[in-house]
Amino acid sequence: MKDIIFDEFQNSVNESLLRHKSILDLMSKYTESSARVNRAIAKAVTNCGCIKINATKQHLLDENSIEDLCDCLNTHVEGELCDNCREVIEREMGNNLFYLTSLCNDLDINLYDILLKEQDKINTLGKFTFR
Template identity: 50%
Template sequence: MSGLTLKQFQEQVSELLLRHRSLLDVLSKSQQSSASVNRSVIKSVTECGCITLQANKQPYPDDLSLEEAKALIQTHINGELCENCVDAITVQLGKHLFYLSSLCNLLNLDLDEIIDKESKKCSTLGLFNLS
């Protein structure tokens, strides 16, 4: 992030957030931005075609080691995002981060601390953190 910390980004968002200062507004904009991220990814498949999906049931044999399972489980994605789709998805993810930061600001939460706690939880719980 070019030296920009999450804390600085969260402060920047706080200064810019004028129109949607209501918690309800921010919640609805966050939901809308999440849907826009999903729509951008979907358009990469349905309109651009730079990626395709081939989804099927994932094999989960009981006798696999973790490393074997990681190698066996697929993303269902074929191809790579083109430059236009990368740009479109990046824009939508940026907007989503903006509203996530806004939500944190309104609730007096520190995004850095949230990420730090989640990272520690992932490190501590390891595979048991999988959902």
């Protein structure tokens, strides 16, 4: 079963990609766009200050069950994204998704199939995926 929105998006990406047709360009643009997502998050901390990163060692106790891990592990993010930072990060994530989808197109991989396979893996292994 295919998802219409995903397939339309994948087709739109294919039709709108003009300059970077080579898979080498796509691979490097995908990596660059991923770095720009990280840069936008860093700027939300260092330029705007709407979020803070307060990172410390993650403390795991031997007696923690897998169910307890979610409660004792921390994202280290404090605060909430302001509208401006959210907009910038979403734009960079969208750009990253565009190049991931372009890679799918060049390799004849269906984006929605990836989502379904990942969902199946999560449903099958649940918390035992240890990611």
